[in-house]
Amino acid sequence: MNTIPQPPADRIHIGQLRAAYGIQGWLWVYSNTDPMANLFNYLPWWIETPTGWKTVDVKRWRTQGKGLVVLLKDVADRNAAEQLTGVNIWISKSQLPKPGLDEFYWADLVGLTVLGTDEAGKSVNLGQIAELFETGANDVMVVRATADSVDGDERMIPWHVDVVQDIDLEARQMRVNWGADY
Structure with a gap:
């Protein structure tokens, strides 16, 4: 592990080291990538520990059951692995x-203002995308109210071709076919 002064300014969260696996320093790793093994295509990883930001190098990895385990360089045993439990994995978005x-990366959509319609068909601010998650049928956007939104409601809006009408990343907004009263 190498200490670096600053992580990349354009960093993006792609996973998490979850728990020690075995006695030789392996760790369970959670991946935000699809497919999940793509996590290993984006090296080096940056992690934030109590002593600061560090880069970590993957020595080996493999699938284990329905998950992934990883052996990092400089992590020699279970005790060292346990010190990394819960640590988030970041990369430079430029990777x-x-x-x-x-097509859009979810990280680019988080924070967008979502514009829907009111009963009269006028454009209204429904809030900002706080997160996205997968379901069996389609992905869902969690839209949380802001000081500028039409009300204080949190909304679950499906990511669907009939719902998402326009995305303007430069203006940081999305238009949806979704009423304020839904």
Whole structure:
């Protein structure tokens, strides 16, 4: 592990070291990538520990059951692995491939203002995207109220071609076919 003064300014969260696995320093790793093994395509990783930001190098990894385990360089035993339990994994966003036309990274959507409609069909601010998650049918955006939103409601809005109408990353907003009264 190498100490670096500053993590990348464009860092993006791609996973987490979850728990020690075995006695030789292996760790369970949770991946935010799809497919989950893509996590290992984006090296080096940056982690934040109580002593500061560090880069970590992957020595080996493998699937284990329905999950992933990783052996990091300089993590020699279970005690060292346990010190990394719960640590988030970050990379520079510049390491990711450019999204295709009409494709977006979830991290780019978080924080967008969502504009829907009121009963009269006028545009209203529904809040900001706080997070996204997968379901069996489609992905869902969690839209939380802000000081500027039409009300104080939190909304679960499906990510669907009939709902998402327009995304403007530069203006930091999204238009949806979704009423304020839904």
